[in-house]
Amino acid sequence: MGAGKTTIGRQLARRLGRPFFDSDHEIVERTGVPIPTIFEIEGEDGFRRREAQTIFELTSVSGIVMATGGGVVLDPENRRRLRATGWVVYLNVPPLMLYQRTRHDRNRPLLQVEDPLARLESLHEARDPLYRESAHLVVEGGQLVASGVVQYLIREFDQLCLEM
Ligand SMILES: Nc1ncnc2c1ncn2[C@@H]1O[C@H](COP(=O)(O)OP(=O)(O)O)[C@@H](O)[C@H]1O
Numbered sequence: 001m002g003a004g005k006t007t008i009g010r011q012l013a014r015r016l017g018r019p020f021f022d023s024d025h026e027i028v029e030r031t032g033v034p035i036p037t038i039f040e041i042e043g044e045d046g047f048r049r050r051e052a053q054t055i056f057e058l059t060s061v062s063g064i065v066m067a068t069g070g071g072v073v074l075d076p077e078n079r080r081r082l083r084a085t086g087w088v089v090y091l092n093v094p095p096l097m098l099y100q101r102t103r104h105d106r107n108r109p110l111l112q113v114e115d116p117l118a119r120l121e122s123l124h125e126a127r128d129p130l131y132r133e134s135a136h137l138v139v140e141g142g143q144l145v146a147s148g149v150v151q152y153l154i155r156e157f158d159q160l161c162l163e164m
Pocket residue numbers: 001002003004005006007008067101102142143144145146147149
């Protein structure tokens with residue numbers, strides 16, 4: 001959630017010369033409406049069904065870089081497919097930094113509450129074990145600029161390819 005997945009994923013894809021997909025963007029393209037509207041009409045459950053379908057389709061394509069919405073890990077089948085078909089990176093950013101990066105954005109329905117920082121803290125606590133279970137690599141802290149994270153991921157990815 002607001003951890004820089006899209007920013008970092010897009011730069012990484014460009015550097016690797018691979019296509020980039022953002023699962024939220026795919027859902028918006030397919031439905032033709034923004035995410036808050038999907039939540040309003042179909043509720044979170046409806047959004048999660050569309051999200052699972054999109055993850056199913058995108059994990060069937062090889063050679064891409066994908067950024068996912070922060071809630072994809074709630075579904076065990078999403079976690080299983082992501083881990084089985086790709087190299088999964090968890091960008092772990094503390095809740096306060098997530099708050100600073102997302103506070104002006106009205107496009108995240110789960111954060112449209114009186115105390116978004118408290119919501120981010122509880123989401124982070126509940127989801128952190130699920131992200132760790134899904135990820136092959138965890139990048140801690142959120143201190144690096146996006147290009148620094150991309151540089152680090154390219155080195156790790158090259159190493160992985162050499163070992164295979
Ligand atoms: N490494 C970073 N350092 C500082 N700000 C960042 C970093 N990565 C992303 N941001 C900023 O945080 C906000 C959310 O980033 P985004 O990539 O859209 O997040 P996500 O796709 O995870 O929701 C953007 O304003 C972006 O410029």
